[in-house]
Amino acid sequence: MRIEWMILFVVWLITLGLVFIIPKKKRRIAIVAFLFTQVITWLLGLVVVEYGLIAYPVRCFPTVNHTSFTYEFLSFPVLCGVFNAYYPHARSNMMRFLYFASFCTILTILEVIIEKYTDLIEYLHWSWYLTWISLFISFMLSRWFCVWFFKGIAKEMEE
Amino acid sequence: MTVDVLVLILLWVIGLLAFMLFVPKNRRRRFLIAFLICQSFTWLISVLLVYFDRISYPIREFPKATHLLLALNYFFFPLLCGFYIIYEPKRNYTVRLLYLAVWDSGVVVIIKLLEKYTGLLKYQHYAWYWSWLNFFCIFAVTNLLYRWFFKNKAMFQSDKGAAQ
Numbered sequence: 001m002r003i004e005w006m007i008l009f010v011v012w013l014i015t016l017g018l019v020f021i022i023p024k025k026k027r028r029i030a031i032v033a034f035l036f037t038q039v040i041t042w043l044l045g046l047v048v049v050e051y052g053l054i055a056y057p058v059r060c061f062p063t064v065n066h067t068s069f070t071y072e073f074l075s076f077p078v079l080c081g082v083f084n085a086y087y088p089h090a091r092s093n094m095m096r097f098l099y100f101a102s103f104c105t106i107l108t109i110l111e112v113i114i115e116k117y118t119d120l121i122e123y124l125h126w127s128w129y130l131t132w133i134s135l136f137i138s139f140m141l142s143r144w145f146c147v148w149f150f151k152g153i154a155k156e157m158e159e
Numbered sequence: 160m161t162v163d164v165l166v167l168i169l170l171w172v173i174g175l176l177a178f179m180l181f182v183p184k185n186r187r188r189r190f191l192i193a194f195l196i197c198q199s200f201t202w203l204i205s206v207l208l209v210y211f212d213r214i215s216y217p218i219r220e221f222p223k224a225t226h227l228l229l230a231l232n233y234f235f236f237p238l239l240c241g242f243y244i245i246y247e248p249k250r251n252y253t254v255r256l257l258y259l260a261v262w263d264s265g266v267v268v269i270i271k272l273l274e275k276y277t278g279l280l281k282y283q284h285y286a287w288y289w290s291w292l293n294f295f296c297i298f299a300v301t302n303l304l305y306r307w308f309f310k311n312k313a314m315f316q317s318d319k320g321a322a323q
Contacts, residue, residue, distance in 0.1 A: 028314065035195035042202060042233060049224035064209045064226045073202060153188050154315045 004058040015075045030081030036145045037080040041072035057119040104135040170230045190241040197240035197301045205232040213285040
């Protein structure tokens with residue numbers, strides 16, 4: 001088995017494992033974040049491939065998708081769920097920024113390593129800092145959506 | 160070709176207009192949850208259907224990046240599911256099942272019209288009753304998950320604080 005498929009397999013396992021670290025009380029927030037993130041990743045994933053910025057030589061469903069189904073359908077949305085479930089909303093702005101930055105940095109480092117040593121992802125016209133920034137924006141959008149959603153939903157349900 | 164592009168644009172315009180006109184303000188969030196749950200399913204299932212050569216989408220928005228049609232799978236089907244759920248009558252199971260069957264048939268009619276009169280969608284090894292069954296399951300499962308999500312109203316009061 002090629003190293004790429006082993007990595008994909010491990011990523012699936014880790015992602016499914018991550019589901020279990022979400023506290024029961026935060027399940028709904030994680031679900032909303034997961035679902036909303038898919039809206040972003042589905043579209044942006046296609047845009048970067050369509051315009052030749054990134055390529056994914058080894059991927060699931062290669063004849064259907066030229067994007068990374070694993071990352072966009074499952075891994076990143078689940079991570080975004082975890083991100084929102086553990087979000088330190090009561091902490092200072094500095095702490096919250098550090099929370100954002102550490103998620104983005106760890107993911108970017110992992111991606112750069114994978115880019116360098118495997119065929120799972122190739123940067124064509126792309127750089128690590130674009131990954132970092134797009135992750136930051138995605139996390140921020142998911143955060144905004146969760147806050148908007150849960151601020152209004154209790155009132156909406158009273159009717 | 161031009162007719163197909165026009166239909167694509169119409170799908171988006173009609174969808175957005177329908178969202179703005181027919182989703183009451185106090186149901187917007189619930190509509191979106193139904194939309195998002197359904198979208199996750201249409202993504203997964205449409206990938207499988209194309210992968211196993213059941214359906215193809217000859218004309219699509221991102222021809223190089225994917226073989227799926229976004230206007231339908233990303234937007235229009237989830238949107239229909241959202242409407243189905245927020246307007247579901249609060250009656251017994253028979254009425255709700257009939258209601259689902261009517262919506263589902265509407266979806267299939269739209270698909271068949273697109274298949275017949277445009278080049279957006281082609282059945283390969285597929286038939287309308289498979290589409291019917293497919294959307295019956297997607298809508299029903301979305302509905303179940305949606306009910307589970309909103310089951311415990313007290314939870315949302317506590318979530319409100321946590322989300323800020």
